Amino acid sequence: MHHLSISFVNHQPLKLYFYIALVVMCWGYSPVGVHSALVSYSPEHIALLRFLIASAVLLVIALQKGIMIPKIRDLPLFLILGLCSVTLHHVLINTGQQYVTATASSILSQSIPLFTLIISALVFKDKISLKQSVCIVLGLAGAILVVSGDQGLILPNAHSLLILLAAMCWAIYFVLYKKFNLPYDSISMMCYVIWFGTLPLLFYGSDLIAQMQDATWQANIAVVLLGLFPSALAYLLWGYVLKHMPLMQASNFLYCTPLVAMLIAVLFLGERPSIYVLVGGLMIVGSIGWMNWKI
Secondary structure (H helix, E strand, O other): OOEEOOOHHHOOOHHHHHHHHHHHHHHHHHHHHHHHHOOOOOHHHHHHHHHHHHHHHHHHHHHHHOOOOOOHHHHHHHHHHHHHHHHHHHHHHHHHOOOOOHHHHHHHHOOHHHHHHHHHHHHHOOOOOHHHHHHHHHHHHHHHHHHHHEOEOOOOOHHHHHHHHHHHHHHHHHHHHHHHOOOOOHHHHHHHHHHHHHHHHHHHHHHHHHHHHHOOHHHHHHHHHHHHHHHHHHHHHHHHHHHHOOHHHHHHHHHHHHHHHHHHHHHHHOOOOOHHHHHHHHHHHHHHHHHOEEO
16 A cells, blocks of 8 residues: 555644644745745844844753753854854855746755755765656756746756855755754754854944845845744744754645745735746655655
8 A cells, every 4th residue: 555654644643733734834924924024124124033033042941941061072063053054055045036936946945954964975875776866866956947947947047056055955954953962852942053154144243234224124024934934833833843843844745835935925025936847846745755656
């Protein structure tokens, strides 16, 4: 009998799936929020401001609930995780989204499971089957089609490819998060990951106040929502999920995110995804679904 490895047959606690649903909704809003904020803010300032907000929220939680004190030897590992998941990922994806629609950006971001598999194989020598290899090629071809067809069928440009680089950074974070297997609870992990990832972004802080004063109220609300939900809440919940679910199974749920992002983009930004973006998205999602279809 056929079944998907991400099915509820795995008998994971219902709370875990509820958290995943919240993460998908939060991250589905993220590309739409970034597009709204780009009206007034630079890509770097969006990343800095949203994670200053997220860091403040996590500080309040840490003061109320208490967090584990990190060991000195773990500090470089937290910095690596923060650089991959916060600093590099968000500066790259925000920059790319200046030239890519919110729908296309979200679809490209869901190539993460493909990059996760590639990195696991190249760095940690995990074996890749023939079917997985075919799925990787199919998914990457879909990503190229999305990049090429977002604004009409043209050659991919360097800016749109930044979103694929952002997905690679996120995949590296996924893999290292599980490989490091640091002995901290999910709240402590996310506090340190986000705090360390926010530190390099302070480099862009010199004119942040000026941009905030000149920004529209819609852009400011978008950034606040980005800091509260896709950053603080979603990161906390995702850290909990990764502690209690296998990496590949957890990351596969994220290919529901483009559907949420597309709906929000259509309703609030008036986007109409091109046929190339939709076909490329189906290739990405289909390749990931087939890769995890077990007989």
